[in-house]
Every structure is written in C-alpha cells, then in structure tokens.
Amino acid sequence: MVVLSTHRLGARFGSRQVLRDVTLPPCHSGEVVAVIGPNAAGKSTLFRRLAAILPGPGECRLEDVRDADRAIAYMPQDPTASAVLTVFESVLLARKQVSGWRLERSDLMAVDQALAALDMGDLASEILSELSGGQRQLVGLAQCLVREPQVLLLDEPTSALDMHRQLEAMRQVRSLAHDDGMLVLIALHHLDLALKFADKVAILHDGTLHDFGTAADVLTPENLAATFRIRARVEPCSQGKPHLIVDDAI
Numbered sequence: 247m248v249v250l251s252t253h254r255l256g257a258r259f260g261s262r263q264v265l266r267d268v269t270l271p272p273c274h275s276g277e278v279v280a281v282i283g284p285n286a287a288g289k290s291t292l293f294r295r296l297a298a299i300l301p302g303p304g305e306c307r308l309e310d311v312r313d314a315d316r317a318i319a320y321m322p323q324d325p326t327a328s329a330v331l332t333v334f335e336s337v338l339l340a341r342k343q344v345s346g347w348r349l350e351r352s353d354l355m356a357v358d359q360a361l362a363a364l365d366m367g368d369l370a371s372e373i374l375s376e377l378s379g380g381q382r383q384l385v386g387l388a389q390c391l392v393r394e395p396q397v398l399l400l401d402e403p404t405s406a407l408d409m410h411r412q413l414e415a416m417r418q419v420r421s422l423a424h425d426d427g428m429l430v431l432i433a434l435h436h437l438d439l440a441l442k443f444a445d446k447v448a449i450l451h452d453g454t455l456h457d458f459g460t461a462a463d464v465l466t467p468e469n470l471a472a473t474f475r476i477r478a479r480v481e482p483c484s485q486g487k488p489h490l491i492v493d494d495a496i
C-alpha cells in the first residue's frame with residue numbers, strides 16, 4: 247500500500263513564503279484526499295512541491311511504490327495545449343513519456359480506455375489546440391490516467407467542466423481510488439464535490455494546513471468562516487444526504 251506524507255513542507259518565491267510547515271498526515275492508496283482553500287492559499291504550490299517540480303524545505307515521503315519514477319502523475323491547473331497533436335496522439339505521448347518509445351498494442355488500448363472512461367472517444371481525432379477549455383481539461387485528466395500511476399495529483403481538474411461532467415469526472419476519480427487502489431489528491435474549489443466524493447479533506451489557508459480529516463469533521467461553520475470567509479453549514483437534504491448550505495459572505 248502506497249503511503250504519502252509530508253513533514254514541514256514549505257515553499258517561497260523570492261522573499262515571500264507561500265507554503266509553511268505543511269505536515270500532511272499519512273494518505274493511503276484507495277483514498278481521495280481533497281485539498282481545499284481560498285484563492286492563493288497555496289494549493290497549487292503544495293501540489294508542485296508534492297510533484298517535486300518546485301524546490302523548498304521539508305520532506306515529502308512516499309512509501310511502498312513500485313517504481314519511484316512512474317509513481318506520480320500530476321495534472322497542473324492550466325494544462326497547456328499548444329502542440330499540433332490530436333487528442334489520441336497527445337494521450338499516447340503522455341503514456342510513452344513514462345513507458346518508453348516502443349509502441350505496443352496495449353498502449354493503444356490504454357489510450358482508448360482512458361478516453362472512453364471520460365466519455366471522450368468521439369474527440370480522439372480532434373486537434374488539441376482547437377478544443378474547448380473543458381475538453382482540454384478532460385484531455386489533461388486522460389493524460390494522467392493513461393500513465394497508470396499509483397498517486398494522482400489533480401490540481402482543480404473540474405474547474406472548467408459543466409455540472410454533469412464534474413460529477414462524472416469525480417465518479418471516475420473515486421473509482422480509481424476505491425476500485426483500482428490509487429491514492430488521489432485533488433484540489434477543488436467546489437466544496438460540495440469535496441463533501442460528496444472525498445474520503446479526507448485538507449484545508450489550506452495562508453500557506454498552512456488549517457485542518458485535516460473527514461469532510462464531516464473539517465467542513466464546520468467555524469472552519470468555513472475562518473478560511474473561506476463564508477457563513478455556511480453542512481446539513482442533510484430531504485434525501486438525507488449532506489449538502490453545503492452557504493448563507494452569505496462574511
């Protein structure tokens with residue numbers, strides 16, 4: 247079982263410290279961990295530290311991985327799409343970047359599967375740079391899936407998706423964790439998605455870890471007021487499912 251934890255992770259840009267002493271409790275294979283927090287809280291910076299593409303103090307520990315070079319797939323907040331490639335080619339390229347350049351039949355099947363899982367099969371021959379923002383976001387997700395990582399770091403992968411596709415993408419993400427045993431860390435602004443799909447929630451605020459636990463434990467009126475500056479509460483709807491009710495900005 248893969249276990250990811252951090253010890254006093256930090257990051258600074260020039261003289262500004264934007265991430266400070268973030269110690270994440272152990273996160274395990276099979277879990278969806280939502281990372282939430284207001285704008286500029288440090289979510290993307292944390293993901294970049296976890297993906298080891300940004301230097302800084304502290305330690306990120308990853309235990310029990312099969313192949314350290316291939317263990318993590320990271321989807322940035324703004325995946326670029328400048329190359330003149332089709333959707334299929336770009337997803338295949340993402341897979342070959344981690345599995346070597348010899349093309350196997352299994353590679354083509356894996357690309358087909360990743361596109362089908364996100365209901366994008368009919369976009370396979372479209373040119374990447376001609377897609378809509380939401381479609382590009384789904385391609386970024388497919389590029390991560392096709393690498394078959396053990397840890398998936400997704401930085402706001404649903405921000406450009408319509409509600410149906412947000413729910414479908416989150417269902418897929420949850421299945422990757424619960425059915426396939428991946429550890430998924432996902433930055434989200436849509437708190438209802440965190441409530442509905444995450445096993446654990448980390449709240450970042452001002453570059454520090456404000457709280458960590460189940461959604462029920464951390465999405466409290468006090469935490470939401472202190473970090474998001476909203477008056478809000480989680481209450482069961484008429485069907486008995488928990489929903490976030492936002493009364494006002496503070």
Ligand SMILES: Nc1ncnc2c1ncn2[C@@H]1O[C@H](COP(=O)(O)OP(=O)(O)OP(=O)(O)O)[C@@H](O)[C@H]1O
Nearest residue numbers: 259260264283284285286287288289290291292323
């Ligand atoms: N390359 C950079 N150079 C300088 N400052 C940066 C850089 N990247 C991020 N920052 C700063 O770090 C802080 C945290 O940014 P980050 O993108 O991690 O926040 P975030 O929680 O992901 O925000 P959002 O929800 O708006 O995407 C911000 O104050 C931002 O201005």
